[in-house]
Amino acid sequence: xxxxxxxxxxxxxxxxxxxxxxxxxxxxxxxxxxxxxxxxxxxxxxxxxxxxxxxxxxxxxxxxxxxxxxxxxxxxxxxxxxxxxxxxxxxxxxxxxxxxxxxxxxxxxxxxxxxxxxxxxxxxxxxxxxxxxxxxxxxxxxxxxxxxxxxxxxxxxxxxxxxxxxxxxxxxxxxxxxxxxxxxxxxxxxxxxxxxxxxxxxxxxxxxxxxxxxxxxxxxxxxxxxxxxxxxxxxxxxxxxxxxxxxxxxxxxxxxxxxxxxxxxxxxxxxxxxxxxxxxxxxxxxxxxxxxxxxxxxxxxxxxxxxxxxxxxxxxxxxxxxxxxxxxxxxxxxxxxxxxxxxxxxxxxxxxxxxxxxxxxxxxxxxxxxxxxxxxxxxxxxxxxxxxxxxxxxxxxxxxxxxxxxxxxxxxxxxxxxxxxxxxxxxxxxxxxxxxxxxxxxxxxxxxxxxxxxxxxxxxxxxxxxxxxxxxxxxxxxxxxxxxxxxxxxxxx
Numbered sequence: 001x002x003x004x005x006x007x008x009x010x011x012x013x014x015x016x017x018x019x020x021x022x023x024x025x026x027x028x029x030x031x032x033x034x035x036x037x038x039x040x041x042x043x044x045x046x047x048x049x050x051x052x053x054x055x056x057x058x059x060x061x062x063x064x065x066x067x068x069x070x071x072x073x074x075x076x077x078x079x080x081x082x083x084x085x086x087x088x089x090x091x092x093x094x095x096x097x098x099x100x101x102x103x104x105x106x107x108x109x110x111x112x113x114x115x116x117x118x119x120x121x122x123x124x125x126x127x128x129x130x131x132x133x134x135x136x137x138x139x140x141x142x143x144x145x146x147x148x149x150x151x152x153x154x155x156x157x158x159x160x161x162x163x164x165x166x167x168x169x170x171x172x173x174x175x176x177x178x179x180x181x182x183x184x185x186x187x188x189x190x191x192x193x194x195x196x197x198x199x200x201x202x203x204x205x206x207x208x209x210x211x212x213x214x215x216x217x218x219x220x221x222x223x224x225x226x227x228x229x230x231x232x233x234x235x236x237x238x239x240x241x242x243x244x245x246x247x248x249x250x251x252x253x254x255x256x257x258x259x260x261x262x263x264x265x266x267x268x269x270x271x272x273x274x275x276x277x278x279x280x281x282x283x284x285x286x287x288x289x290x291x292x293x294x295x296x297x298x299x300x301x302x303x304x305x306x307x308x309x310x311x312x313x314x315x316x317x318x319x320x321x322x323x324x325x326x327x328x329x330x331x332x333x334x335x336x337x338x339x340x341x342x343x344x345x346x347x348x349x350x351x352x353x354x355x356x357x358x359x360x361x362x363x364x365x366x367x368x369x370x371x372x373x374x375x376x377x378x379x380x381x382x383x384x385x386x387x388x389x390x391x392x393x394x395x396x397x398x399x400x401x402x403x404x405x406x407x408x409x410x411x412x413x414x415x416x417x418x419x420x421x422x423x424x425x426x427x428x429x430x431x432x433x434x435x436x437x438x439x440x441x442x443x444x445x446x447x448x449x450x451x452x453x454x455x456x457x458x459x460x461x462x463x464x465x466x467x468x469x470x471x472x473x474x475x476x477x478x479x480x481x482x483x484x485x486x487x488x489x490x491x492x493x
Contacts, residue, residue: 008182009190015177016116016145017196022175024113024143027465028473032079034172035141039072039079041168042132042161049160053126056154058288058326063255064127071127074134074421078141081423081443085475087111087450090466096482104485105457108467111450113143114224115198118191120212122203123153123290124258129440130154131161131181134421135201135226138445140179144199147180149188153291158183192216199224199449203260203440206230206351206432213435226448227435228428230351232264233416234376236368236399237385240272244385248357249280249315251415253331256287257355258294261381261416264351267368270361274314274335277359281315281331288328289354295319295327298354302332305356308347310340314359335359338371349375369402378430381416382407406430408439 026034042049046068053064081087088110095106117139122129129135131148139146150158162181169178182191192200192215200216200223202209209227216225237244248266268274289295299319306313317332332355341348341360348358362368372382382403390396391412403410408429419427425442428434438448460468466475 005184005186005190008187009194012147012180012182013116013191013194013196015180016147017177019145019175019177020113020115023145023178026143026174028082028085028475030173031141031143032083034169034174035075035079035082035137037172038132038140038165038168039075041164042068042072042075042127045160045164049127049157049164052157052160053154056157057123057126057290059126059255059290067125067127070421071132071137074128075132075137077421077423077443078137078446081446082141085466085473087443087446088466088475089452089478090475091478091480092467093480094482096480096485098483098486100485100488107454107456108458108463109452109454110464110466111447112453112464114449114451116145116147116196117199117201117449118147118149118188118197120149120188120200120202120204121151121158123151123294124255124260125203126151126154126157127161129203131158132165134440134445135203136165136179138440139199139201139449142446142449144449145175145178145180147182147191147197149191150181150183152183152185153294155183189215193219195219195221197223200226201440201448202227202435204229205353209435210432224448225435226438226440228260228380228440229432229434231260231378231380231429231433232349232351232376233261233379233381233383234265234267234372235263235383235385235415236267236372236403238269238365238387238390238396239385240268240274242276245274245276246280247415249277249284249331249333251417252333252357253281253284253287253355254417256289256329257331257357258290258353259417261419263357263383263416265358265360265376267360267362269365270337270363272361274359277314277333281317281333284331284355286318286320286328286330287355288326292325292327294353295321295325295329298329298352298356299327301350301352301354302356304347305334305352305358306332308336308340308344310344311336317355329355331355331357333357333359335361337361338363338367341375345375365399369398372399372402373406377406378433379407380427380429380433381409381411383411383414383416385413408433408437 427441
């Protein structure tokens with residue numbers, strides 16, 4: 001580690017640690033107002049930020065405009081979440097000398113911020129999963145100072161966005177050090193190892209995410225690390241008409257296939273007519289990949305898939321590299337049967353980050369649950385396309401149960417790309433989709449950056465506001481009053 005790195009990491013870690021307690025003590029309404037201020041500032045800065053994002057990432061103006069809107073409204077959603085206060089899970093057990101297990105002391109429990117969070121930004125969502133994205137929003141909402149490690153794919157946008165966020169939080173009266181930006185892989189790793197960082201978040205490749213997760217786990221005092229890694233998001237269809245195949249190609253091609261929820265595999269009956277795939281793919285204009293590194297990785301992955309034995313090319317697609325080293329691609333779609341997929345799994349199963357997907361022909365629908373369990377142990381999503389009668393008669397129940405065991409979100413109809421930001425959303429899944437099965441989208445994401453603390457026999461003056469009898473923040477409280485233990489089990493009789 002260079003001296004410069006040591007200085008930068010020390011300054012940032014010290015500032016985040018100094019801000020932790022004052023920021024955690026802010027009331028829900030104060031913190032909510034700060035989140036709304038950030039959202040308003042981002043919206044106001046869109047005219048400056050979006051052109052930078054277009055230039056650095058190659059993503060279209062419409063895509064980035066929608067993504068910025070998602071980012072700002074996500075902050076507003078979290079503002080309402082923390083004002084409501086239910087996320088604190090405040091529980092109060094009043095003292096009960098007649099408690100059936102033995103005298104019960106006064107015990108009060110709530111969720112409190114874990115402390116400074118290090119967020120490694122993603123490349124493919126330069127707003128929604130980057131500097132001011134979901135991980136940052138959730139951690140700030142929880143009351144945790146945030147340090148964002150900027151992604152090298154959009155450094156100028158990262159700095160510009162960070163300036164907007166920092167200014168908005170400062171104007172809203174939040175402590176200095178509540179939000180900071182750091183750049184460079186060496187700095188990010190060094191900060192992840194710093195004892196003042198209490199949790200980490202990441203969205204990116206399986207290789208890098210696992211490396212960072214191992215670093216977090218190997219610390220003298222391990223910390224939680226919430227990494228979103230890789231996912232191929234299988235889709236199972238009991239039919240394959242033109243409308244379904246057109247929707248499939250559109251989902252694969254959207255944002256040049258650089259979405260963590262892109263359907264990497266589509267299973268269809270072996271008698272399905274796949275002739276419309278090539279026509280649908282031919283209508284898709286070439287799209288620039290995010291950066292030269294991703295372009296090189298996609299080209300290599302595409303070559304591996306096209307070179308696998310037993311592959312039927314439905315749409316070869318094209319790959320072009322310009323003078324600046326940027327890669328432009330159109331969709332590549334291939335088809336295999338189940339036996340080929342099993343035999344060549346080493347070449348076919350890995351995620352293809354870009355506009356490439358594999359159609360798998362199957363002959364026996366009853367084999368799908370076991371096949372899914374064997375090939376796809378952990379994914380962000382799994383999808384079922386079936387006729388209404390098949391969905392209602394229970395014939396797909398085994399498959400659906402298996403998908404639920406191995407996926408964070410199970411869809412019926414539609415396509416997994418386009419993750420809606422809602423209170424009930426789950427964007428996570430069993431490993432290797434994520435390192436820990438939380439969610440990085442939706443209001444439940446806040447729980448990743450909270451920890452339970454119980455206070456026993458504490459005087460009112462020393463209790464956090466949500467646990468006081470006066471309840472000055474007006475949050476929901478679950479109160480267990482004396483004498484109620486004697487009725488335990490009555491509801492089951």
